[in-house]
Amino acid sequence: xxxxxxxxxxxxxxxxxxxxxxxxxxxxxxxxxxxxxxxxxxxxxxxxxxxxxxxxxxxxxxxxxxxxxxxxxxxxxxxxxxxxxxxxxxxxxxxxxxxxxxxxxxxxxxxxxxxxxxxxxxxxxxxxxxxxxxxxxxxxxxxxxxxxxxxxxxxxxxxxxxxxxxxxxxxxxxxxxxxxxxxxxxxxxxxxxxxxxxxxxxxxxxxxxxxxxxxxxxxxxxxxxxxxxxxxxxxxxxxxxxxxxxxxxxxxxxxxxxxxxxxxxxxxxxxxxxxxxxxxxxxxxxxxxxxxxxxxxxxxxxxxxxxxxxxxxxxxxxxxxxxxxxxxxxxxxxxxxxxxxxx
Amino acid sequence: xxxxxxxxxxxxxxxxxxxxxxxxxxxxxxxxxxxxxxxxxxxxxxxxxxxxxxxxxxxxxxxxxxxxxxxxxxxxxxxxxxxxxxxxxxxxxxxxxxxxxxxxxxxxxxxxxxxxxxxxxxxxxxxxxxxxxxxxxxxxxxxxxxxxxxxxxxxxxxxxxxxxxxxxxxxxxxxxxxxxxxxxxxxxxxxxxxxxxxxxxxxxxxxxxxxxxxxxxxxxxxxxxxxxxxxxxxxxxxxxxxxxxxxxxxxxxxxxxxxxxxxxxxxxxxxxxxxxxxxxxxxxxxxxxxxxxxxxxxxxxxxxxxxxxxxxxxxxxxxxxxxxxxxxxxxxxxxxxxxxxxx
Numbered sequence: 001x002x003x004x005x006x007x008x009x010x011x012x013x014x015x016x017x018x019x020x021x022x023x024x025x026x027x028x029x030x031x032x033x034x035x036x037x038x039x040x041x042x043x044x045x046x047x048x049x050x051x052x053x054x055x056x057x058x059x060x061x062x063x064x065x066x067x068x069x070x071x072x073x074x075x076x077x078x079x080x081x082x083x084x085x086x087x088x089x090x091x092x093x094x095x096x097x098x099x100x101x102x103x104x105x106x107x108x109x110x111x112x113x114x115x116x117x118x119x120x121x122x123x124x125x126x127x128x129x130x131x132x133x134x135x136x137x138x139x140x141x142x143x144x145x146x147x148x149x150x151x152x153x154x155x156x157x158x159x160x161x162x163x164x165x166x167x168x169x170x171x172x173x174x175x176x177x178x179x180x181x182x183x184x185x186x187x188x189x190x191x192x193x194x195x196x197x198x199x200x201x202x203x204x205x206x207x208x209x210x211x212x213x214x215x216x217x218x219x220x221x222x223x224x225x226x227x228x229x230x231x232x233x234x235x236x237x238x239x240x241x242x243x244x245x246x247x248x249x250x251x252x253x254x255x256x257x258x259x260x261x262x263x264x265x266x267x268x269x270x271x272x273x274x275x276x277x278x279x280x281x282x283x284x285x286x287x288x289x290x291x292x293x294x295x296x297x298x299x300x301x302x303x304x305x306x307x308x309x310x311x312x313x314x315x316x317x318x319x320x321x322x323x324x325x326x327x328x329x330x331x332x333x334x335x336x337x338x339x340x341x342x343x
Numbered sequence: 344x345x346x347x348x349x350x351x352x353x354x355x356x357x358x359x360x361x362x363x364x365x366x367x368x369x370x371x372x373x374x375x376x377x378x379x380x381x382x383x384x385x386x387x388x389x390x391x392x393x394x395x396x397x398x399x400x401x402x403x404x405x406x407x408x409x410x411x412x413x414x415x416x417x418x419x420x421x422x423x424x425x426x427x428x429x430x431x432x433x434x435x436x437x438x439x440x441x442x443x444x445x446x447x448x449x450x451x452x453x454x455x456x457x458x459x460x461x462x463x464x465x466x467x468x469x470x471x472x473x474x475x476x477x478x479x480x481x482x483x484x485x486x487x488x489x490x491x492x493x494x495x496x497x498x499x500x501x502x503x504x505x506x507x508x509x510x511x512x513x514x515x516x517x518x519x520x521x522x523x524x525x526x527x528x529x530x531x532x533x534x535x536x537x538x539x540x541x542x543x544x545x546x547x548x549x550x551x552x553x554x555x556x557x558x559x560x561x562x563x564x565x566x567x568x569x570x571x572x573x574x575x576x577x578x579x580x581x582x583x584x585x586x587x588x589x590x591x592x593x594x595x596x597x598x599x600x601x602x603x604x605x606x607x608x609x610x611x612x613x614x615x616x617x618x619x620x621x622x623x624x625x626x627x628x629x630x631x632x633x634x635x636x637x638x639x640x641x642x643x644x645x646x647x648x649x650x651x652x653x654x655x656x657x658x659x660x661x662x663x664x665x666x667x668x669x670x671x672x673x674x675x676x677x678x679x680x681x682x683x684x685x686x
Binding site for chain 2: 006007008010011012013014035036040043044045050051052262263265279280281283284286287288290291293294295297298299
């Protein structure tokens with residue numbers, strides 16, 4: 001899922017999203033709640049109409065964002081009280097509010113509101129937090145008013161403790177939710193641990209539901225997670241890296257700010273069929289990036305999303321064909337794309 | 344001509360430019376000379392290939408820009424020595440350099456390098472400057488190496504003095520150049536003076552050549568100038584205003600930052616057929632503008648250029664049909680678009 005935090009994937013319009021092959025986008029409950037407000041969006045026909053995107057939309061619950069505002073938060077059993085940097089107003093995000101806001105936005109998939117566990121955390125602290133996350137999920141379920149329109153995904157937590165994750169996965173599966181996310185990873189742990197816990201978690205969630213790994217990652221991380229059973233991702237890397245001049249390519253990651261690309265007439269990725277690579281040279285994109293021109297951000301965001309989404313589309317084909325060798329070779333391609341290119 | 348200073352109309356790609364109805368774009372000799380350099384662009388196939396725009400390109404000579412760097416310039420008969428803020432390097436822009444850079448870029452129309460007269464200026468100072476501008480034009484003509492590929496437009500100067508403008512117009516016409524620009528206006532004089540001198544100048548330039556009024560203006564200014572015989576314009580207003588949240592519409596200028604548009608479901612301009620107005624509401628664009636999202640700048644730039652270019656296309660039709668009444672009513676529409684909308 002391309003990340004469209006504020007009801008826009010930065011720099012792209014909905015036609016661009018279709019062109020790069022997006023079939024679902026992620027937006028953010030916290031940001032839209034604060035500005036322009038869920039009621040404003042509802043009045044304008046809901047989030048799909050608002051942003052001109054008729055495909056599915058998933059929103060994260062806002063938990064990650066309010067827990068990131070550490071100095072302003074007060075966490076109680078009720079929820080999280082915080083002060084928004086955007087307008088200085090105090091608000092309290094609770095499971096009920098998170099569900100209500102997401103249903104008001106009219107999104108296709110709402111994420112449960114859970115407690116974000118700090119990293120590192122003791123087993124005792126992780127277990128205690130997990131119990132709260134479970135109570136909050138029950139409150140999310142009870143708060144739903146439009147289950148026929150907005151699905152609800154639970155989020156598997158349990159920190160970096162296998163016993164807690166296994167227990168939570170069993171408990172979540174019993175609830176028979178629309179889908180499941182793997183949360184609490186990509187928070188500062190080693191890559192090896194991230195992948196081990198992603199695989200451990202995916203294996204304990206039902207195969208016939210979406211298994212969504214939150215906030216991951218480089219192409220090779222996605223590849224490893226796919227091979228461990230993950231179906232869905234969101235990640236700011238292709239868009240954020242694009243805005244900072246980085247391109248993921250079949251030959252490795254390129255930093256277009258680098259002077260070596262000034263007179264380079266090749267496309268960013270010779271193997272890429274995207275609109276950026278079909279039309280523009282590394283030299284031109286490098287010029288735009290160094291001049292801090294909007295079009296540079298847009299073209300690289302476009303290319304990076306096209307790269308990621310094409311990689312995932314090829315994985316889907318290989319999986320549907322039951323072709324494990326093809327998956328292995330795609331994983332190798334993703335590993336190359338995740339390293340710096342040697343130009 | 345949409346303004347694409349650094350080989351990009353900020354936020355738009357060439358397909359967008361075609362969609363808004365652009366059939367020529369302006370770029371900037373000074374900026375491209377400093378970064379990425381004319382030789383770099385030549386190595387990448389020339390400015391058309393570089394920016395992916397196959398339509399005509401006109402470049403201004405860079406004179407206006409280097410004269411704007413006042414504290415860094417030293418003006419001599421040779422040219423203007425200046426220090427570029429971009430890289431701190433000292434360079435000297437002369438008539439020969441301006442022509443060489445523009446021919447190296449491979450543009451369709453090069454502008455002559457002239458002296459930018461300060462405002463206000465005495466008759467003596469204006470006359471003295473005009474003589475230098477004439478000598479520099481002769482040097483521009485003599486410096487041309489690719490007249491078959493790159494046309495050269497002269498620039499009518501003479502400050503706010505009718506005798507100087509009349510004399511210069513006669514002198515320029517004798518040179519039988521490819522086209523003529525009206526320069527030295529929109530420099531701080533009253534609107535009434537701007538229009539009077541634009542009309543005075545246009546009337547004294549040959550009807551069978553392009554008459555191009557530089558750096559003007561609001562829709563109503565364009566309308567008045569068209570009715571005085573001007574054929575071509577460049578102006579940063581539609582693009583710059585768009586980046587700052589302003590929209591030109593058939594109902595007046597709208598500031599989308601204004602809170603009154605938060606829940607407004609109408610298109611920016613109900614009478615506009617552009618992609619922004621067909622797809623998005625004032626409420627959404629207002630949200631993007633207030634959140635400082637790239638897409639807000641892009642959508643408003645798109646709309647404003649579509650508005651300007653459609654106005655000019657309708658003027659062309661009316662002129663070709665010899666319909667003076669239609670021109671008058673278009674002038675009224677342009678006057679409305681130039682005032683703040685009453686919402």
